[in-house]
Structures are given as C-alpha cells and as structure tokens.
Amino acid sequence: MSNVSDLNMGAIAGQIDSEPRGPRPRRRFSRANIFIYGTLLLVSVYYLLPLYVMIVTSLKGMPEIRMGNVFGPPMEITFEPWVKAWAEACTGINCDGLSRGFWNSVQILVPSVLLSIVIASVNGYALSNWKFRGSELFFTILIIGAFIPYQTMLYPIVIMLREIGLMGDLGGLVLVHTVFGMPILTLLFRNYFASIPEELFKAARVDGAGFWGIYFQIMLPMALPILVVAVILQVTGIWNDFLFGVIYTKPETYPMTVQLNNIVNSVQGVKEYNVNMAATLLTGLVPLAIYFVSGKLFVRGIAAGAVKG
Amino acid sequence: MTDTMTNPRQTTEHSVEIRNLDLSFGAVKVLRDLNLDIRDGEFLVLLGSSGCGKSTLLNCIAGLLEVTDGQIFIKGKNVTWAEPSARGIGMVFQSYALYPQMTVEGNLSFGLKNARVPRDEIKSRIKRAADILQIEPLLKRKPGALSGGQRQRVAIGRAMVRDVDVFLFDEPLSNLDAKLRADLRVELKRLHERLDNTMIYVTHDQIEAMTLADRIAIMKGGAIMQLGTPAEIYNRPQNLYVADFIGSPSMNFLRGTYRDGAVHGADMMVPMDGYAWAGDWPEGREVIFGIRPEHIVTGDRLPSVPVKTEARIDLVEPMGSDTLVYAQMDGRDVNIRMEGTAEVRPGDTVPVGFNPARASLFDPETEKRL
Numbered sequence: 001m002s003n004v005s006d007l008n009m010g011a012i013a014g015q016i017d018s019e020p021r022g023p024r025p026r027r028r029f030s031r032a033n034i035f036i037y038g039t040l041l042l043v044s045v046y047y048l049l050p051l052y053v054m055i056v057t058s059l060k061g062m063p064e065i066r067m068g069n070v071f072g073p074p075m076e077i078t079f080e081p082w083v084k085a086w087a088e089a090c091t092g093i094n095c096d097g098l099s100r101g102f103w104n105s106v107q108i109l110v111p112s113v114l115l116s117i118v119i120a121s122v123n124g125y126a127l128s129n130w131k132f133r134g135s136e137l138f139f140t141i142l143i144i145g146a147f148i149p150y151q152t153m154l155y156p157i158v159i160m161l162r163e164i165g166l167m168g169d170l171g172g173l174v175l176v177h178t179v180f181g182m183p184i185l186t187l188l189f190r191n192y193f194a195s196i197p198e199e200l201f202k203a204a205r206v207d208g209a210g211f212w213g214i215y216f217q218i219m220l221p222m223a224l225p226i227l228v229v230a231v232i233l234q235v236t237g238i239w240n241d242f243l244f245g246v247i248y249t250k251p252e253t254y255p256m257t258v259q260l261n262n263i264v265n266s267v268q269g270v271k272e273y274n275v276n277m278a279a280t281l282l283t284g285l286v287p288l289a290i291y292f293v294s295g296k297l298f299v300r301g302i303a304a305g306a307v308k309g
Numbered sequence: 310m311t312d313t314m315t316n317p318r319q320t321t322e323h324s325v326e327i328r329n330l331d332l333s334f335g336a337v338k339v340l341r342d343l344n345l346d347i348r349d350g351e352f353l354v355l356l357g358s359s360g361c362g363k364s365t366l367l368n369c370i371a372g373l374l375e376v377t378d379g380q381i382f383i384k385g386k387n388v389t390w391a392e393p394s395a396r397g398i399g400m401v402f403q404s405y406a407l408y409p410q411m412t413v414e415g416n417l418s419f420g421l422k423n424a425r426v427p428r429d430e431i432k433s434r435i436k437r438a439a440d441i442l443q444i445e446p447l448l449k450r451k452p453g454a455l456s457g458g459q460r461q462r463v464a465i466g467r468a469m470v471r472d473v474d475v476f477l478f479d480e481p482l483s484n485l486d487a488k489l490r491a492d493l494r495v496e497l498k499r500l501h502e503r504l505d506n507t508m509i510y511v512t513h514d515q516i517e518a519m520t521l522a523d524r525i526a527i528m529k530g531g532a533i534m535q536l537g538t539p540a541e542i543y544n545r546p547q548n549l550y551v552a553d554f555i556g557s558p559s560m561n562f563l564r565g566t567y568r569d570g571a572v573h574g575a576d577m578m579v580p581m582d583g584y585a586w587a588g589d590w591p592e593g594r595e596v597i598f599g600i601r602p603e604h605i606v607t608g609d610r611l612p613s614v615p616v617k618t619e620a621r622i623d624l625v626e627p628m629g630s631d632t633l634v635y636a637q638m639d640g641r642d643v644n645i646r647m648e649g650t651a652e653v654r655p656g657d658t659v660p661v662g663f664n665p666a667r668a669s670l671f672d673p674e675t676e677k678r679l
Contacts, residue, residue, distance in 0.1 A: 199406035199479075202373050207420030207467070208394030217419070221410040 058277035081274035101259030116181035124189025146183035324507035330379035357528035399468025407452035583666035
C-alpha cells in the first residue's frame with residue numbers, strides 16, 4: 001500500500017491535496033438539491049396557503065373582511081369569531097354553538113374507538129396465531145367488507161337499527177362505527193401479529209399460557225406501535241365522519257361535523273366568514289392534535305403494519 | 310387411538326417414546342411411520358439437512374403441532390393429546406424467543422406463574438438456574454440489553470426452572486457466531502452431565518451432533534435413516550445417505566465389482582480382508598466402495614496398511630492442522646486428508662494406501678450397507 005501511494009505522489013506532485021481521501025465532498029447547492037427542496041417548498045406553500053387564509057380570516061372582524069384583502073394579516077386581531085363559533089352560533093333552534101356538537105362527537109368517538117380496537121385486536125390475534133378451520137375464509141370475507149361502498153348499506157342499517165331500537169341514538173352510531181372499522185383494523189392487527197416471531201408464541205404455550213394469557217401478557221405489550229396507528233385511523237375516521245352522523249342521529253345528538261355543516265351552509269342572514277373559518281378550524285383540531293402527539297410512533301406503526309402474509 | 314385402551318404401555322426405562330408417528334400438511338407427508346425410543350437421561354440429536362422433518366418431529370414432541378396419526382409417550386404417559394405445558398418438557402428455540410417486554414427474571418418466572426408455583430419456590434428455582442448458567446447479574450435486564458450468548462443462556466434457564474424431565478432444543482446455537490457456538494456447546498454438554506435430564510437436540514451441524522450426542526438419529530424425508538452412537542454412525546454408516554452426510558469432507562465413493570473376496574476397480578484390486586460384513590457376500594455383483602478422506606494414508610504410515618496404490622494430485626488446500634488434497638485415484642476424484650506438514654504439489658503422483666476394514670461397501674441399488 002505504501003509503495004503505491006509513494007508512486008502516486010511522485011507521479012502527480014503538486015496535486016496531493018486533490019487526492020481523494022476521507023468522505024467524498026458534496027456540494028450543498030447541487031442541481032438535485034435545488035430541485036428537491038424547490039419542489040418541497042412549492043408543495044408546502046400550495047397546502048399551507050388555504051390554512052393561512054383560514055387562520056387570518058378567523059381573526060378578523062366582519063368589516064375588515066368586507067374590504068376584500070384575503071391574504072392580508074388582520075389589522076385588529078379579534079377572538080370574537082372563535083367564541084361565537086364555539087358557544088353562540090345557531091343551528092336550527094339551538095344557539096349554543098359548536099360546543100354541543102363537540103361533546104356529542106366525544107361521546108361517539110370514545111366508545112367507538114375503544115370498542116373497535118379491542119375487538120379488532122383480538123380478531124387479528126386469533127386469526128394470525130390460532131388458525132382454525134376456515135379462518136382464512138373468514139378473514140377474506142371480512143376484508144371484502146372493506147370494499148363494499150357504504151352507500152349501499154345505509155338503508156339496510158337504518159332498518160336494522162330501528163328494529164333493535166337504536167335508531168337516532170348515539171349507541172346506534174357507535175355500533176355502526178365499530179362494525180365499519182372492523183375490516184381494516186383486523187387486517188392491521190393480523191398483519192402486525194403475524195410479523196411477531198412464531199417461536200415467541202410457541203415459547204409462551206410451552207410456558208403454559210392460554211389464549212388470553214398470551215394475548216394480554218405477550219402480544220398486547222408488544223403491540224403499542226400498531227395500537228397507535230389504529231387509534232389514529234379510528235379517531236380521524238370517526239371524528240371526520242359526516243355521512244353516518246347525519247343519517248343515524250337526530251339534531252340534538254348531531255356530531256360536530258354535521259353541526260359545522262349546518263353553521264357554514266346556513267342560508268339565512270349574513271355569511272359570517274370569520275365564524276365559519278373559526279368553526280372549521282375548531283372541528284379539525286382533534287385529528288390534528290392526535291397526529292402531533294403520536295409523531296414517531298405513528299410512522300413506526302405504519303411501517304410495522306405493512307401488508308404481509 | 311384405540312391402541313391406548315387395548316394396549317396400555319408401561320415403560321420405565323424410556324423417557325420419550327414415539328410410536329408410528331405420521332404428520333401430514335394436506336397432501337404433503339412430513340413424517341411417516343416414525344418410531345423412536347429415547348432412554349432416560351439420554352442426549353439424543355436429530356440430525357439432517359433442512360426440510361428433513363427434524364424440527365417438525367421436535368414440535369410434535371412438544372405438542373406444538375398436532376399429529377396426524379401415532380402416539381407420543383413421555384415418562385410412560387401418553388401425551389399425544391396433552392397441552393405443551395402439561396407434557397413435562399422445556400424448550401429452547403433458535404431465535405431464543407425471549408419475551409422482549411419482560412426482564413430476565415420475568416422471562417424465567419413466566420411459566421412458573423402460569424403454573425401457580427408458590428413465590429418462594431419460584432425464587433429458589435430462579436436462583437439455582439441463574440447460578441448454574443451464571444446469569445445472576447443479568448436478572449434485572451431486558452432481553453434487548455443482552456448479547457446473543459447471554460440470551461441463549463436465559464432461554465436455557467427458562468427451560469430449566471420448569472423442572473422438567475425432557476429438554477427440547479431447536480437449533481439453539483445456530484444464531485451464534487462460531488466461537489460462541491463452540492463455547493456454549495461445551496457448556497451444554499456440562500449442563501447435561503450435571504442435570505442428567507433427557508435432552509433432544511435438533512441441528513443440521515454434524516460437529517454439534519457428533520460432540521454432544523449419546524445417540525444420533527439421522528433423518529431424511531421424514532424418516533430416520535440411522536439411529537446410533539456417533540462412533541457407529543461414523544464408522545459403520547448403514548446406507549449411502551448417512552455415509553455421504555456424515556464427515557467433512559464427505560466419504561469418497563469408488564465403483565467396482567466384488568469377486569473372489571476382493572473389490573475390482575478400474576485399475577485397482579482391494580482384498581476385503583478384515584471387513585465386517587453386514588450381510589451376504591455380493592459375489593459377482595457391482596458394489597460402491599466408500600473410504601473416508603482421513604482413512605487414506607500417505608508417507609510413513611503407509612507400511613501399516615494392507616492395500617497400496619497411487620494417487621495423482623490435482624489441488625492442495627492447506628488448513629493448518631491438516632492438508633486437504635484433491636486427487637485422482639482409480640480414475641475417480643477423491644479427497645485425501647494429509648498431515649499439515651505434508652509437502653505435496655499439484656501434478657505429483659504419491660503412493661497412498663488404506664485399510665479395507667475401515668471402508669464401507671454399499672449395494673448400488675438398495676444403497677444399503679453390505
């Protein structure tokens with residue numbers, strides 16, 4: 001080795017500094033970098049601009065909005081529209097703002113998310129570790145359920161809910177959300193549990209743990225990443241749901257999204273753009289908060305739940 | 310199943326008995342009519358290449374796979390339908406299979422808690438196992454913070470604390486690097502001598518099999534090809550498959566015809582004096598003549614063997630302790646293991662010899678030993 005470098009040094013004397021050595025230098029402003037960051041910047045602006053307009057508008061008073069300067073920052077910041085959207089805006093005969101819808105949504109969300117995840121995780125665990133005769137068929141049927149358009153099932157569900165006396169009740173909506181969450185959540189949990197080494201399951205069986213013992217003591221503690229994914233999927237899905245909410249509840253129990261629609265789309269009186277913007281932002285806060293809180297865990301879980309065997 | 314009723318087997322000297330075991334996955338027969346008796350305190354190694362059914366057999370014994378037909382007895386008790394935890398077995402897996410969210414102590418105590426063993430008893434059993442395996446300083450750690458060798462020790466400990474009659478090992482050393490594997494192999498042997506349990510050990514590594522086993526069962530295609538002590542397997546392989554499988558490099562095979570007490574090859578005649586025949590003489594028939602690379606001798610050991618011939622050297626592989634030579638003998642390629650000090654070069658023709666008593670003869674049709 002030393003011979004070779006001696007030779008080189010002799011041959012190209014004076015170029016020693018440019019001899020490749022150590023990490024290869026990279027130009028900061030290469031064409032590739034400009035292209036990548038340029039694209040990212042452009043797309044970010046494209047997506048963030050509407051949000052900016054919404055926030056700015058929600059902080060302006062109506063006179064300022066009428067001046068028509070959509071992109072300008074508020075000259076006089078006011079939180080009046082937010083207060084009105086939350087507590088005073090009228091939908092139908094109720095004039096207590098979005099707060100009613102918010103609490104309705106919470107009452108729908110919490111039991112639906114819990115129930116669907118509990119059932120789906122047990123489903124996924126059983127389908128990946130305790131295969132029984134016909135378990136693959138059962139799983140296929142469940143998955144097909146994810147591909148049937150919801151609209152075709154709306155009316156049959158109305159009849160079913162009416163028959164069991166849950167039509168218009170929050171419990172009925174919870175049931176609907178739980179059932180419709182089942183295919184995708186079961187798939188998610190099944191694939192995650194299938195990725196856990198089978199030997200772990202075998203070791204637990206030799207150690208005398210049964211179906212529930214293995215589920216609670218071995219599998220569930222390892223399932224945190226996928227639980228986070230499931231929570232996010234369900235919270236955003238159920239919180240943002242409009243169709244089921246508007247059909248299976250009545251005005252007193254409307255979820256937040258339905259109430260938002262009723263505020264924004266009301267045809268009487270003045271269009272209060274600032275209140276509408278504030279109301280929309282308020283409604284979007286819950287899913288947004290969930291994404292921010294979960295962060296890295298969400299990415300890990302998405303990668304772990306990728307479709308396998 | 311009716312056999313159990315009409316013919317209850319009472320055995321005491323056998324720890325594990327397998328009777329006419331069949332296992333199929335759909336149309337694929339993985340194990341076929343398998344019979345195996347394992348003595349109390351015996352170290353039995355199931356050896357074979359991948360897909361031979363050795364791990365499947367172990368899983369059947371553990372109760373992790375349901376058998377298609379046949380019976381399994383452990384300590385004289387029919388456990389064919391018993392749960393894995395009720396069979397009196399402990400199992401160690403290739404990937405360790407430690408519960409990642411529990412500490413080492415939690416891993417060791419998990420099975421005992423499930424069996425509702427009293428707390429003091431759990432403590433003392435963990436202490437004993439940790440003592441023997443030297444994992445006491447690790448008890449509060451989680452598996453993620455352990456090295457491969459430590460993890461496998463913990464896994465062995467988890468089987469030990471269960472205080473079982475039979476230990477099952479499913480390629481426990483295959484995930485470790487070469488040095489650690491050799492160390493743990495010795496430790497396992499010590500452990501067996503100390504505990505005196507029955508151990509059934511699955512591996513594809515013949516060195517592990519030869520060094521650890523009291524008896525080796527060589528498997529192929531879901532059946533046992535030969536069951537015997539390492540010496541028997543090495544010296545008197547019962548068929549061509551076993552002869553070829555055991556030994557590295559593997560046995561050299563030459564072809565010839567047996568006539569008048571000798572095998573006649575292409576340009577070589579080998580009188581079979583001193584050969585221990587397994588059956589009748591194959592007078593006038595074709596035979597396969599097998600001789601191991603280490604049983605072909607050269608140099609000053611030549612005068613001690615009765616058959617002498619010549620070999621032309623093609624390639625030399627010095628390995629330090631000995632030298633592996635690829636050569637032509639009787640018109641066929643053979644391997645010869647020479648001493649590390651042998652000075653030979655490709656192209657040389659050297660005098661070689663062997664003792665036919667150390668050779669193996671096989672029938673080319675049935676592939677059985679003659």
